[in-house]
Amino acid sequence: MQRAIVHLDLDTFFVSCERQRDSKLDHVPLIIGGGERGVVACSSYEARKFGVRTAMPMRLALRLCPQAKVVKGDMDLYSKKSREVTDIIGENAPVMEKSSIDEFYLDVSGMDKFFGCYKWTNELAGKVIKESGLPISFSLSVNKTVSKIATGEGKPLGNLEIIQAQVKPFLNPLPVDKIPMVGKETSQLLSRIGVRRIQTLSEMPKEMLQQILGKNGLELWKKANGIDNSPVEAYKERKSIGTEHTFHHDTINLELLNGLLLGMVETLAYQLRQEQWLTSTVTVKIRYANFDTETKQRRISYTSADDILIDVSKDLFRQLFTRRMRLRLIGIQFSGLVHGTYQINLFEDTLEKIALYQAMDKMRDRYGVDAVMRTSGASNLKKGK
Structure with a gap:
């Protein structure tokens, strides 16, 4: 049976929570984060147009976008809204994994016998938006890696479906840092040897990647080739x-x-x-x-x-x-x-x-x-x- 894995991601989650609380923040460049010596925790799409990114030093963010409105952040509010969305998804999904405060994976394999996996997921996303008031993007594909990458490419309010035959054509032209496990250091290392696109990475010998990246080399090669057998693990909240x-x-x-x-x-x-x-x-x-x-x-x-x-x-x-x-x-x-x-x-x-x-x-x-x-x-x- 073909796997059907959904990735859902609340769009600019902290920003969306603040805008729901204060509509005056709508459509303005908004940065959530610490003081002048702190870092950016989240930024609105209006601020991102100026180059503002998560974990960027606040001083740099404000140099890039001096007109931005800065809000310190309220983890109590964000936690409450996260639980609200978790309850909505958990009540409807057969298997849900909460991978972060604003991200979820679902395993809807076999649902095509009764509904349509994409139709069902689209309806669930609409339910989240209607009941929580928060925007959410999703993608449906054959595994967690492809689904997560596709969600990022479809934002905001994205709703992509990448079937098996489309996996390689979808992944190949993307930069290597789109793969979830590729951080800044790994991306720079690969760039120095001329590997900047996922297709180039996928065509490299596995043994060479293992020599360069150690035990993570083989796993990275698999992800570049759209291979990911990791299961969706049912969510259990630790107290x-x-x-x-x-x-x-x-x-x-x-x-x-x-x-x-x-x-x-x-x-x-x-x-x-x-x-x-x-x-x-x-x-x-x-x-x-x-x-x-x-x-x-x-x-x-x-x-x-x-x-x-x-x-x-x-x-x-x-x-x-x-x-x-x-x-x-x-x-x-x-x-x-x-x-x-x-x-x-x-x-x-x-x-x-x-x-x-x-x-x-x-x-x-x-x-x-x-x-x-x-x-x-x-x-x-x-x-x-």
Whole structure:
């Protein structure tokens, strides 16, 4: 049976949410993002005409489009609207994967027996637009890679169908960076050896690509040839992540306790970024030697940044640990999670902070989660007892 995979993508999602809240923002160049030292989280099509792009430094964006209206961003609003759209799609689709805060994959294989896959998807997109008030694009094709690329090419309000016979003619003339797994570094590397179009990439020997790009070479060759067997995985929302540490010997050593908490927070924050989550609630838990257990939590703006989560966790711990009694357990939990591709809070962070976290996470990816940690956190994680 021929696979039928749908990719749906809410058009300029953050911008659309803000315009729904304030119609005065319609048809004007609009940038969602941080302050002057921050980056662009989303831009309207009016701003994109001037060259403004996601993750661009705000200073550069405003030089390119000085007349743009800048809005800081509201993750609570975006999360609410994302859940609204998720519910609409989930109630109608046989199998739905939520790949980010504003993107979805559906497996509608076999539906042609009853409806028409394209007709059904078009009606679903219309339902999303009508009930949520947000614009959405979609494409229908034989796998996730082709569908995602096609959605990008069809925006805004696109509704493409790429059947098997059209896959190669559709992909071949496109730039290599249209393939989802091709980032800036890979694109520049391929460009240096004369590979700028997907067709050229698809015709390269697989062995050569593996030599150049390592284990990702074969996967990239497959995608360039329109081959992608990855399944649509049913969406399950994760509620929280957390960890606890029980001491071998009850302790009242504040240096040890604070250092251990710091290390736990850093490890969990890294996990958030790796799995592309942002948290909105921090909970600290302690258990005294007499087994009395207390917790305290705080709502925060969505983030996955170590420094913010460390400050909040330490403050909660200070409020909790009020007795002159030894502790036998300390724990930390992040909940109220939002799944998305925005691994760092683009509305708050500066370019310097984003660069720092990216460098730290690269080190952790290569050498392990404990490779880069603040001194007290690292030492106390190892000796906590």
